[in-house]
Amino acid sequence: MSQRDVKQRIDSVKNIRKITSAMQMVAAARLRRAEQRIAALRPYAGAIRRMTRQAAEAAGGEVAGNPLLAQRESESNVAIVLVTADRGLAGAFNSQIIRAGLRAAEDLRAEGKQARFYATGRRGVSSLVFRKLEPVGQYVGFTERPAYANAREIAEDLMAAYVDGQVDRVEILYNGYISPLTQEVRREVLLPLQRATIDEAIAQAATEPSHPGHEHHALVDYEPEPGVILQRLIPDYVEISVYRALLESSASELGARMTAMRSATDNASEVIEDLTLEMNRARQAEITQEIMEVVAGAESLV
Amino acid sequence: MARATFQVEILTPEGEVFNEQVEMLSTRTAVGSIGVLANHTPLLGLLEPTELRLYRSESEIVRFAQGEGYIQVGENRALVLVEEAIAPQDLDEQDLREKLRVAEADVASAEEGSEAQRRAIRDRRRWQAFLEVSGSSGG
The missing domain is CATH 4.10.860 (DNA Excision Repair, Uvrb; Chain A)
Structure with a gap:
């Protein structure tokens, strides 16, 4: 390579480094906000638990009869929800979810069951479409910043499919957020909702600080009766689970992108260093060549 | 004369959107429209989508588009737990x-x-x- 070619390559790698380092910083800033959104959900989830406890106590503790809690005898149709990102450039973030989802579907097929895919994020949707596994539900355009309304839409689709008998079980696969550097693939059963989930929520609420009006429930007015309120609280647990999965996935996506962009930036720096060495060597060779030519010319005159 | 006030907290899954003293809160439960004043009797209600109004005073009203949720009143406080509470201009x-x-x-x-x-x-x-x-x- 000539000196000029090397110089051009150095300039282009420097441009790439500028882009990857900007993307790294953007991902880091958004990751902080994504972590704040995870924290912002906690007080709401806690308040839902306390209201469940109050309504359950007033209603005589009975949550049975809700169709979301009903376990099916044969689970021939299983919905698999893949939570991926709209964008790539995030390492193995998307591919590990898609791979886990395809494997889960194969396992189900081996048991004689049918998998129906639902996917969030353009990456998951397009991968499934490419494999001719068109997802029944497709949700895109929000993966970096999911709103509760997005989670509600997905959860309501799933709950309606479950109650109307199109699916007998619903599982969700997402990247759980551990730290900016670490994500883990999680697989959870969303439906049927486990009785234990509600019972644990009620038990946990008992240990949390009290809230207005709870001490005197004999005197509390209920609008409408507590049993109805309790039935309405149950689907909230499914919505909150979906929302939490979307939030964790968005934090994981940003963490993965930040890490991927940091190593791309580091790689670019290394390449620049190597190329600079190469350029210096080329320049040195050229100078040496010129000196030799001058010396040779001088010698021929002697 | 200014009326007695009570604390109202509005909490959504995306965070707290309001936490202030108000004179009156008006919204709609599954049973019908309600107005809550200071020292209201303890209440647990299902909220339906409607306009949620918070009266800082008779003339100063904060409004939200309120989604489904719950209201809990007691000890001169109210907790409004809703899926959405969006300012009209948003x-x-x-x-x-x-x-x-x-x-x-x-x-x-x-x-x-x-x-x-x-x-x-x-x-x-x-x-x-x-x-x-x-x-x-x-x-």
């Missing part, structure tokens, strides 16, 4: 109209008596209520 009327159109189509196309239809009816009611809030803000 509502996108065109987007709401589109959502309402989809919900109406879903109500019509879903099987009679199915969960899918009940869900579409809930969506329709929510977007209608939000559109009314958006319309009454003049924006």
Whole structure:
């Protein structure tokens, strides 16, 4: 390579480094906000638990009869929800979810069951479409910043499919957020909702600080009766689970992108260093060549 | 004369949107419209989508488009726990109209008596209520 070619390559790698380092910083800033959104959900989830406890106590503790809690005898149709990102450039973030989802579907097929895919994020949707596994539900355009309304839409689709008998079980696969550097693939059963989930929520609420009006429930007015309120609280647990999965996935996506962009930036720096060495060597060779030519010319005159 | 006040906290899954002393709160439960004043009797209610109004005073009113949720009143405090509480100026009327159109189509196309239809009816009611809030803000 000539000196000029090397110089051009150095300039282009420097441009790439500028882009990857900007993307790294953007991902880091958004990751902080994504972590704040995870924290912002906690007080709401806690308040839902306390209201469940109050309504359950007033209603005589009975949550049975809700169709979301009903376990099916044969689970021939299983919905698999893949939570991926709209964008790539995030390492193995998307591919590990898609791979886990395809494997889960194969396992189900081996048991004689049918998998129906639902996917969030353009990456998951397009991968499934490419494999001719068109997802029944497709949700895109929000993966970096999911709103509760997005989670509600997905959860309501799933709950309606479950109650109307199109699916007998619903599982969700997402990247759980551990730290900016670490994500883990999680697989959870969303439906049927486990009785234990509600019972644990009620038990946990008992240990949390009290809230207005709870001490005197004999005197509390209920609008409408507590049993109805309790039935309405149950689907909230499914919505909150979906929302939490979307939030964790968005934090994981940003963490993965930040890490991927940091190593791309580091790689670019290394390449620049190597190329600079190469350029210096080329320049040195050229100078040496010129000196030799001058010396040779001088010698021929002697 | 200024009326007695009480603390109102509005909490959504995306965080707290309001936490202040007010003279009155007005909203709608599954049973009907309610107004809550200071020292209200303890209450636990299901909230339906509507315009939530918080009266800092008779003339100063904070308004939100409020989604489904719960209200808990006691010890001179109120907790409003809702899926959404959106300031009227943040509502996108065109987007709401589109959502309402989809919900109406879903109500019509879903099987009679199915969960899918009940869900579409809930969506329709929510977007209608939000559109009314958006319309009454003049924006």
